[in-house]
Amino acid sequence: MGYRFGLIGYPIKHSLSPWIHEKFLQKAELQGEYNLYEIKANESFAKKIDELKKENLNGFNITVPYKKTIIPYLDELDKKAAAIGAVNTVVCENGKWIGYNTDGDGYLRSLIKAYPLVGQDKNNKILILGAGGAARGILYTLSCNGYQQIDLANRTENAARELKTLYEMQNTNLLSLQEAENAMSDYDIIIQTTSVGMKSTDGHAIVKVNGLSEKNIVSDIVYQPVTTNFLRNAKNEGARIHYGHTMLLYQAQYAFELWTDVRVEINEMEQELLEQLEG
The missing domain is CATH 3.40.50.720 (NAD(P)-binding Rossmann-like Domain)
Structure with missing residues (x-):
């Protein structure tokens, strides 16, 4: 069984996070997947989070508009995330959800x-x-x-x-x-x-x-x-x-480290992401 990661936010269908983290998994020679979990404005955030807990994820990212909304649902908050007042990365460890901010x-x-x-x-x-x-x-x-x-x-x-x-x-x-x-x-x-x-x-x-x-x-x-x-x-x-696209890569790199204890090198990914963004 490989790692299970994901992204919470809305709208996120065009997010580049799955591409980035799937590349990281390949580079680290790890098995895993990265999925999108959209929560629309008219849906119950609490209900969706309860459903997510049953997914047994190893970690997930949070993007707009939920970087603050997620905080009451966490078991712990990293000092930096607490100071910033927003979370973009959650580590799921030993049944606990721990919030970080890698931006x-x-x-x-x-x-x-x-x-x-x-x-x-x-x-x-x-x-x-x-x-x-x-x-x-x-x-x-x-x-x-x-x-x-x-x-x-x-x-x-x-x-x-x-x-x-x-x-x-x-x-x-x-x-x-x-x-x-x-x-x-x-x-x-x-x-x-x-x-x-x-x-x-x-x-x-x-x-x-x-x-x-x-x-x-x-x-x-x-x-x-x-x-x-x-x-x-x-x-x-x-x-x-x-x-700005380089920040996208390096904040993801840090999140991946928190989840796996592996630091992958970005190298050619800067150019590859550039090509993705420019179509």
Whole structure:
């Protein structure tokens, strides 16, 4: 009997998670399967979770809109997931469901893989655009890994202030999007964490980029399209860019480690996923 993994969310029929984790199983030379468990808005979440417990899964992922909804159904919560307030990975072990969040670690792994010096220089000045769930996970992970010069820019200051207070970020400045736009070249790393730029709005960018050069790394967690308008503009300015689809792979890599104790190498999968996304 092989491993049994899955994904909870809605809608998820076009999710790339089965492809990613089936590749991981092959690389690790393990038997297993990865299935989708859609829970529609008009269905009872509690009933569906009760049904899922009978599936005897080894672990599963959770995506929108259930990353917070799942928490009361868990037996334990990892410290990081508790701090972030959201779960994207559950380990089923000895009859218990334990919740984790691999988004922030996956993001940082993908960034360091693309630009190894980022892992060595904790004095990089970082700007995070957005103050939602993704920003929360990335900010917490960066802070835990010793990065202290992290500023936040958001459409509404209240959300950014709440995040700064939550994580007791003493050195964090709060900026409006206009202020961020004007100060863009001051930052070594700029991370776009909102949904602006996704397929439905791919002609838009959260801020204009100007005055950038090769010293700036510009990152976008949006992965459809792979090259968002924000990244395209940054590249045209001369900045180095970091693609969102790599975060998808590395957060999955970490989840797979939690389930199997095996760390698979990504290697050619970055290019293969790129080809999947670009059709």
